[in-house]
Amino acid sequence: MSANSRLTIAAHALAWIGLYQRQGHEVATSEQIATSANTNPVVIRRLLGELRRAGLVESRRGVGAGWVLARGLESMTLLDVYEAVEPGPLFAMHRATPDQGCVVGYGIRPAMQGIYEGIEETLKRELAGVTLEDVVRDVLAAPR
Numbered sequence: 001m002s003a004n005s006r007l008t009i010a011a012h013a014l015a016w017i018g019l020y021q022r023q024g025h026e027v028a029t030s031e032q033i034a035t036s037a038n039t040n041p042v043v044i045r046r047l048l049g050e051l052r053r054a055g056l057v058e059s060r061r062g063v064g065a066g067w068v069l070a071r072g073l074e075s076m077t078l079l080d081v082y083e084a085v086e087p088g089p090l091f092a093m094h095r096a097t098p099d100q101g102c103v104v105g106y107g108i109r110p111a112m113q114g115i116y117e118g119i120e121e122t123l124k125r126e127l128a129g130v131t132l133e134d135v136v137r138d139v140l141a142a143p144r
Contacts, residue, residue: 006085010047011078012037014056015136018073027066047085054084073136079127090123091116 016036017028030048034041048067051057058070069076093112098105 006047007078007082009037009039009043010051010081010085011132011135013044013047014051014069014073014076014081014132015139017057017067017069018132018136019139021069027060027064027068029066033067050085051081054080056080056084073132076132077128078130078132078135079124081132082124082127089116090120 013033016033020028020032030041030044033048034044037044048057048059052059052070055070056076057067060066060068091112093109098108100106
């Protein structure tokens with residue numbers, strides 16, 4: 001799974017669990033969610049583990065094992081999900097320090113860092129303004 005699809009698949013899983021629970025089901029399995037997302041259940045379990053650590057889902061063990069939402073979709077934002085599954089900055093700098101004797105090598109990091117910080121602030125502000133309830137509403141309104 002590519003890094004940039006993790007947010008989408010995590011939002012998919014949360015929306016699926018939320019709708020499943022609204023239909024009267026108590027818990028959702030990673031296999032059910034994986035079928036909907038057309039991915040491997042192991043991928044879903046890993047993402048759900050990250051969402052559990054962030055307090056967005058809870059796991060149930062034993063008979064009737066599976067996953068439930070830890071809180072309502074209306075109180076979860078895409079920023080909550082993003083921060084749970086996308087560790088680290090959106091953009092990365094060089095792995096090795098560029099040549100500090102070169103004008104570009106010396107100045108590229110500070111120049112790009114400011115740009116990247118602005119983009120990341122904008123992204124986070126936009127994600128914070130969208131709840132998973134908004135996502136579910138849009139999912140249900142999508143033309144078939």
